[in-house]
Amino acid sequence: MTATTPSATAHNSAHKLFSLGRVSAIAGNTLRDLVRQKVFYFMLVFALVLIGTSLAMAVLSFQGQLQTVMDVSLGAMSVFTMLLAVLSTAMVLPKDIEDRTLYTILAKPVARFEYLLGKLSGVVLMLLIATLLMTVFFCVVLWFWQGREIANISTFAQPHLVDAEVAKVKAGTFTGTLFGGIGVIFLRAVVCSALTLMVSTFATSWLFTVIVALMMILIGHLVPIARSVWMDPMQAGVDMPWHLSLFLRVITVFFPDMQLFNIVDDIAVGTHVAAGIFGQVAALGGGYVAIYVLVAYLFFAWREL
């Protein structure tokens, strides 16, 4: 309290425009808050159950069995990480405003972009934990499938083909492409989170944020179509009036191209994806996150609290 205490010097140090310490304090707190929410566990359990069920579906399906395990598991991971991203991000800002904890945080020497970055980092950490847990479980499921396949090969395959078949199964299960695909799923969730954060900076409620963000993500799946029609209407066989052209431009510019992340579907059917493609997706995904955070900051900086 008094000027003689060691802490009394705290406010005398020069103020840093950006402090990783402040951002990490907010991020840690946000993560802690999110992992205490029941919705996190419900969604995680649902995803894990679905991934586990893929093993049973693989046995019953007529398709290639590995493809079924991959398809169901990667699909479950995609949907649940995306939903987790939207629902949890939509909550963080309105909750702080409603509880007035935002006042006490921003009344400290915390810049608004540090606050936003801290909140987003907390959600990203939570998504990382959820993705890692799902990945570990998915690997266990794949490991079971692989063991079962190898046992089948050993039992039913001609002896001179066993080694080659076992090697083929092993080479086709835990591939770099598969883990790259999981990385893309995580990146898509981060993009959804950044988009939701941007919406929450101007939205008036949690529900409004969720609805608008989900709509934007949904429309984002149509961006490539909109782009192709806008770029080359003649080829698309459309005689385009100006207002339609403007509408398509708006969609192309303001909505994320969610089809970009659909390489996960190709990975699920066993297509090999080159490292360069992953690089491009990562760069574009990173670009989307940067743009949405910047726009979120511009909205939030002018917001009256």
Place this chain on the structure above:
Amino acid sequence: MSTPAISIQNLTKEFTPPSVLKRGAITAVRNLSLNVEAGHVYGLLGPNGSGKSTTMKVVLGLVTPTAGKTFIFGKDSRDVESREAVGFLPENPYFYKFLTGEETVHFYGKLCGIRGKMLNDRTRELLALVGLEDAAHRRVGGYSKGMLQRIGLAQALVQDPRLLVLDEPTAGVDPAGSREICDLILKFKARGLTVLLCSHLLSQVQEICDRIGIMHRGELVREGPLDQLIAIENQTELVLENASPELLKELRAKIASSGARVVGEGRPQQNLERYFLEVTSDAKKSNQ
């Protein structure tokens, strides 16, 4: 002359309704100018909707002024840096329910760049100051209203600010808790902290504040040192102890002969709050 702790210069704040049917802006604060000198306890009073909270929010950089400027120790309050010197306790504060009292102070300390041993020492010191040592490891979600206000004060003080902004610090708190908070503010005052206080409890404001400003409909209608504003200019109060009836008779006669008039006479009364606290603390002692 030293730099004022708070300087508000021609502040106007208008809010535009967000509805589709916009019917013009609402002026929350109109051309407000005032200074709060360092070391003073300043009471900002006014009925609900008079613009007190908006003024506080502008001072804290939470709201952008439509016109005019505000400064904290000479620094524009829109600059984040100005908040290095400020501690703020909002009205009815809520903190993260999943944190304990100790973790709450830690969290706010980290936001102010305090780390390690310094933060641990500071937290312990502040929890002792606000009387929450025993509840340090309890979740804030289970705190009573008075405890929330006290943990709010602890977080406000974490970076050892030179200015405390308190919005209704005793709202909804029982008389004993309210007294404790008042005593804390008096302690801060004694230690030279500047306090800007918004409160509807005028008796407390009268006890604590050096200077007050009264706002009404966004305008500052009165401002000045408290004792001057409420003093009755042509009257003098004389409180005697152990005065004999003869002395009183003599005094009355002297007053009458001088042309002055005795307006009132009686025994001074103690304040109801003090009496209530005395009674309840005696009852507690006898029960123990």
